[in-house]
Amino acid sequence: MLCKGLHHAAFRCKDARETVDFYTKVLGLKFIHAMGEDHVPSTGAYSPHVHIFFEMEDGSCIAFFELPRDKGEPSGRDAETPGWVQHFAFRVKDEDTLLKAKADLEAKGIPVIGPVNHDDFLLSIYFFDPSGHRLELGVQISTPQQDAQFRAEAMDVLRLWEQTHDWSQREKLFGGKTGYQRV
Numbered sequence: 001m002l003c004k005g006l007h008h009a010a011f012r013c014k015d016a017r018e019t020v021d022f023y024t025k026v027l028g029l030k031f032i033h034a035m036g037e038d039h040v041p042s043t044g045a046y047s048p049h050v051h052i053f054f055e056m057e058d059g060s061c062i063a064f065f066e067l068p069r070d071k072g073e074p075s076g077r078d079a080e081t082p083g084w085v086q087h088f089a090f091r092v093k094d095e096d097t098l099l100k101a102k103a104d105l106e107a108k109g110i111p112v113i114g115p116v117n118h119d120d121f122l123l124s125i126y127f128f129d130p131s132g133h134r135l136e137l138g139v140q141i142s143t144p145q146q147d148a149q150f151r152a153e154a155m156d157v158l159r160l161w162e163q164t165h166d167w168s169q170r171e172k173l174f175g176g177k178t179g180y181q182r183v
């Protein structure tokens with residue numbers, strides 16, 4: 001396979017220092033690199049910026065650009081895309097870790113949504129960073145048997161979506177009008 005893993009995903013932030021403080025002090029990521037340019041190396045466009053990188057336990061990173069002279073929202077979302085769509089989702093060790101993180105975030109005054117059970121696949125909580133990026137902490141809760149079923153049905157789910165673009169038709173696959181109950 002060509003792609004061996006995620007090196008980084010990058011978004012815009014409104015303030016690099018505030019972003020460093022949040023991701024290191026609130027989430028415990030390692031701040032591993034910062035670099036800046038007046039011109040974008042890949043395009044040559046004039047855009048003074050700083051590019052900051054945070055490493056997770058597995059070596060993958062998230063990164064941010066502070067772009068003080070460029071137009072646009074620091075969250076990077078266009079105004080028409082719902083706020084819940086674009087987000088970073090971080091994996092945590094287990095459900096106890098997830099619940100402890102929720103309590104820690106709330107103790108720091110950060111509003112948290114969840115935990116939310118996604119199809120008995122992932123249990124997640126949601127919150128926002130200082131730039132308005134939606135963040136998710138999640139733990140995979142599916143069993144190996146469920147994982148095999150999810151893989152086996154993925155193309156059927158995609159085909160149903162392509163045919164209908166109407167998820168209320170889920171009972172054709174799952175036997176019920178709501179939820180993910182499999183028959």
